[in-house]
Amino acid sequence: MNSVMDFLNALPNLLLVILGFGAVVFIHELGHFLAARWAGIRVLAFAIGFGPAIVSFRKGWGVRLGSSENDYTNTQLAAASAAGERREQARARLARSSPTEYRINLLPLGGYVKMLGQVDGDPSQVSDARDSYQNCRPVKRMVVISAGVVANIISAALLFILIYTVGKPEMPPVIGSVGGGSPASVAEVRTEDGTSLLGGLLPGDRVLSIDGEKPKKFDEIGLTVAMAKKGRPVSLTIERSGAGILVATVVPEVDRVSGLLNIGVGVPLSGTLVEGANADQNQRIRAAFAALGLESLDPGMTLTSLDGLPASTGLDLTRLVASGNGEPVIATFQGAAGTRNVTIRPRAVLQSDWLPRGGSSVIPVTHLLGLAPVMKVADATNAEDKGLRTGDIFALLGSAEYPSPAQGIVEIQSRKGSTIRVVVLRKDDHGVLREVDLGQVAVNRKGQIGFGAADTADDLAVLSMPATSLRPARGGNTEDFIPAAASLVRVPGTTIVSIAGEPVHNFTEIREALKRATTTARDTSSASRSGADSSRTVEVPVLLRVPVRGVPDADAPDQEAIWTLSADDVRTIHGLGWEDTLTASGVFQPEEFVLKADGIIDAVRLGVEDTHRVMLNVYMTFVRLSEGTVKIEHLKGPVGIAHVGTLFAERGIMSLLFFLALISVNLAVVNFLPIPFVDGGQFLFLIYEQIRGRPPSIAFQNIATMAGLALIVSVFLVVTFNDIRSLFGL
Numbered sequence: 001m002n003s004v005m006d007f008l009n010a011l012p013n014l015l016l017v018i019l020g021f022g023a024v025v026f027i028h029e030l031g032h033f034l035a036a037r038w039a040g041i042r043v044l045a046f047a048i049g050f051g052p053a054i055v056s057f058r059k060g061w062g063v064r065l066g067s068s069e070n071d072y073t074n075t076q077l078a079a080a081s082a083a084g085e086r087r088e089q090a091r092a093r094l095a096r097s098s099p100t101e102y103r104i105n106l107l108p109l110g111g112y113v114k115m116l117g118q119v120d121g122d123p124s125q126v127s128d129a130r131d132s133y134q135n136c137r138p139v140k141r142m143v144v145i146s147a148g149v150v151a152n153i154i155s156a157a158l159l160f161i162l163i164y165t166v167g168k169p170e171m172p173p174v175i176g177s178v179g180g181g182s183p184a185s186v187a188e189v190r191t192e193d194g195t196s197l198l199g200g201l202l203p204g205d206r207v208l209s210i211d212g213e214k215p216k217k218f219d220e221i222g223l224t225v226a227m228a229k230k231g232r233p234v235s236l237t238i239e240r241s242g243a244g245i246l247v248a249t250v251v252p253e254v255d256r257v258s259g260l261l262n263i264g265v266g267v268p269l270s271g272t273l274v275e276g277a278n279a280d281q282n283q284r285i286r287a288a289f290a291a292l293g294l295e296s297l298d299p300g301m302t303l304t305s306l307d308g309l310p311a312s313t314g315l316d317l318t319r320l321v322a323s324g325n326g327e328p329v330i331a332t333f334q335g336a337a338g339t340r341n342v343t344i345r346p347r348a349v350l351q352s353d354w355l356p357r358g359g360s361s362v363i364p365v366t367h368l369l370g371l372a373p374v375m376k377v378a379d380a381t382n383a384e385d386k387g388l389r390t391g392d393i394f395a396l397l398g399s400a401e402y403p404s405p406a407q408g409i410v411e412i413q414s415r416k417g418s419t420i421r422v423v424v425l426r427k428d429d430h431g432v433l434r435e436v437d438l439g440q441v442a443v444n445r446k447g448q449i450g451f452g453a454a455d456t457a458d459d460l461a462v463l464s465m466p467a468t469s470l471r472p473a474r475g476g477n478t479e480d481f482i483p484a485a486a487s488l489v490r491v492p493g494t495t496i497v498s499i500a501g502e503p504v505h506n507f508t509e510i511r512e513a514l515k516r517a518t519t520t521a522r523d524t525s526s527a528s529r530s531g532a533d534s535s536r537t538v539e540v541p542v543l544l545r546v547p548v549r550g551v552p553d554a555d556a557p558d559q560e561a562i563w564t565l566s567a568d569d570v571r572t573i574h575g576l577g578w579e580d581t582l583t584a585s586g587v588f589q590p591e592e593f594v595l596k597a598d599g600i601i602d603a604v605r606l607g608v609e610d611t612h613r614v615m616l617n618v619y620m621t622f623v624r625l626s627e628g629t630v631k632i633e634h635l636k637g638p639v640g641i642a643h644v645g646t647l648f649a650e651r652g653i654m655s656l657l658f659f660l661a662l663i664s665v666n667l668a669v670v671n672f673l674p675i676p677f678v679d680g681g682q683f684l685f686l687i688y689e690q691i692r693g694r695p696p697s698i699a700f701q702n703i704a705t706m707a708g709l710a711l712i713v714s715v716f717l718v719v720t721f722n723d724i725r726s727l728f729g730l
Contacts, residue, residue: 017645018108020660022048024152025111028667031151032113032144039140042099042131045069045114049105056104060097068101115144123701138690145682152668153611159661160607167596168654171218173207174268174591175238176315177583179352182264187236187250191243201248201265203318206239216595216606218267225252226260227620230627234263259631269314269588271303273333277650292585294342301335303588314588321346321580326512329580346578347458348508354471355406356480362471365406366455368511369569370466370483372404374493376459377424379452387438388451389426393462395435395493395550396423402492404464405455413447420449425551435551457507462552465492488542488563493550497543497558511573514540518570538565614662618669637719676701676708 026048036043047053053067061068075097078090105111117127117134126134133141178184184201191197207215210224211234228234236248255262273289276282276299285299305311306320307330320329321344329344351369354362365372377383377392397403398411398420412420419440425433443449456462466485496504499513517540540563548556582588597603624630636644641663648659672680681704689695696704 013646013649014642016649016656017642017659020645020656021641021663022108024155024660024664024667027155027664028148028152028671029111029113031147031149035144035147036113036115039136039144040131041118041133041136041144042116042129043113044099044116045101045103045112047103047105047114048111049103049108050110050112051106053103053105056101058098058101060093067103072097072099072101123705124698126698138686142683142686142690145679145686146672149668149672149679152664152671153615156614156661156664156668157607157611159657159664160610161600161603163654163658163661164595164597164603164606165600166654167594168658169592169651170216170595171267171590172593173215173218173221175201175203175205175207175265176218176268176591177203177266177318179264179266182262182352183250183253184263184265185352187248187263189238189246189248192245192247197243197246201236201238201250201263202240204241204315205246205248207236208239208245209237211235218590221265222262223617225263226630227617227624228252228261230254230261260634268591269583270591271312271314271316272589273297273299273301273587274589275300288585289587292581292587294582294587296340296342297333298335298337298340301333301340303331304334304339305332306330313591314583317344317580318583321578324578326508326578331582344580344582347581347584348511349576349579350457350507350511351572351576355410355467356469356471357410363406363410365404365467365470366457367404367466367470367483367485368507368514369565369573370470370485371489371496371507371510372406372464372466372485373455373457373507374402374460374462374464375405375408376454376456377451378454381452383450386441386449387422387436388424388441388449392424392426392436393433393456393460394422395425396421400465400492401550402462402464404467405453407464407467408453412443412449415443416447417445418443422449423550433552459506461496461504461506461510463489463492463494463496465489484563484565484569488561489544491546493547493552495545495547495552497545500541511576514565514573518565518573536567538567538570539563540565610661611665614665615669618666622673632715632718633722635715635719635722637716637722639720639724640722675711676704677712678708681705681708 029046029048033043033046055063055065056067057063058068058072061072075090075093078086079094081087082090099116115133116129117125117132119125126132129135136144175184178201185199187200189197189200207221209215210221211228213220213224215221215224225234231251233249233251236250238246238248240246250263252261252263254260255264274285276285282299289295289297289299303311303313303317306317311317311320311331317329317331324346326346326348329346331342331344333340333342350366352364352366355365356362375394375397377388377390377394380388380390380392394403394408395401397408398415400407400411403411420443422438422441424436424438426436428434441449463485466483466489468482468486469480470483471480496510498504499510500517502509502513502516504510504513518538542561542563544559544561545552545554545556546559547553597606621630621635625632645656645659645663649656671678672683674680674684676682676685685696685701695701
């Protein structure tokens, strides 16, 4: 039902995108048409779309359903070969008619201008007529062939100028968040005099330049990184509050979700809560708020203070929580219904490293000295038909018992296009966890079941089986290490009952109990106090409870263990801070400002700059395709373009016009690639003809055109297939 409503809500925007795309194609073909008329070439048809004509217009024939081409051709034949009055009538009608038919065709996927003696798919259809394509000089034909591309580039530049004259909401080029273990978190940051600073990039850092280019908005940071050469550092000049101008060097890594190069930074957040476009979306948002313990908040409310002090952005909350000691924060929100206060309980930051998967392949893992929470279902909306429910804890996933999220992802992906055995723990009516066997569950070809994944770190002290080795994500060390928990936990699903006699119930309590236990030990050891001997160890008593017949049981006997931690382990846990649960949950809208030119001259400058930048990025995309950092699945076909277009249209008319300007530049660049069947390939043939004094042989043109057509159709089918799979989550 939700999918149907979403489609109906998106339908007006989809129609706008289709009309806009038709306008972009119209401008491209209009360029060809006007240039052909200038060159004296007879134009037989000006068409938007492909396939049979839905409606057409021809001077002297008027508007009609379908095409007038057959009738016009028969009239030409009658004027040439009929006798008597019929011939005179045919000639009279031709005299007041136009040879050009204007058509709107069935399939709105492009368009074309049909000239006498020029058929893209059949180079053999030439003409000896005085006003044919062949009898026009090659230089003029070059103008005709390139006119569509020029029209698109000019129209895109004009759209960009209009956008920057009116103004368009954009996210500022400010780092909103930094992922743990991400390239940004371990970036080398230096002052202008060369002094190194610890901590990598930080939330609130304003990016002044990236690889020498000044970003106007946040999106340009991600695009520059995605288009970077794999393994090559990206240089950023940043402005940091209290530190001034800094220089950062970061090496992008392939994102495990998108597959593109990424540095692991999030968008800057405002203090306004997300709000849907309609009542149905707001109902879902309220349900998401309730799951986070924010039942009293309404969509669209705005943060006004934190612990009584003024606050206005998500960054204010992030900084306050990070500088605290885990104490709850009282956040005040203002909305149409009045003022609401909510208590935000900070979450303990855990370690982020890599789980090796063989060779150079790794997957991110969140842990505490190797202790890792168990994977659970955060959102079962798209997996309820498979028996999963929100809140289910995975007791068995394939061959993995009580897997961590990293282990669970590996296990599911190893069964792409097949099935996997699933057993979950689910609370009964009394709140007791019961085992539910779901049997064999289908895994799609992307290696997904369809649920949103989370972990039990905030809820339970139940452990997955620790990894036997991890690869550090920080500090520049690439050697795998054995985490401390590898010697503590022997059975997956084990529960930590207490640390040094202090009861614990979740990972926050485990971490804080470890801090207190090791602080006491350090205070009684002069070596630990001085930190001079990294070989010193601390022994921490731990009470464990193993599952009974695979299920955690509160009545099971406790087992005592001594956990030996190194001085490095102790320093690590004492260096872990706090993070807020709201900004990481996506409840705040992105921070925005109106990007607007200072005047018409500045608007022209920005418009030309954007047109040039987009053109370069399109060409760079093909370079990165050849290198493998951009893959064919990242390209968009008509279905994907329409879907992305509706997302732009939701943000307003300026965003839609910006999207159409991007499409216009992309259409220009793709059309002028040196591939037979498109304008660029035809242009190459004309260069050959200008140099040699004759066109390439018809046989060669046929072979090249068929090869170009096969390439284009193949890419079209692949990207459309990927678009549909992505749209339906297959």
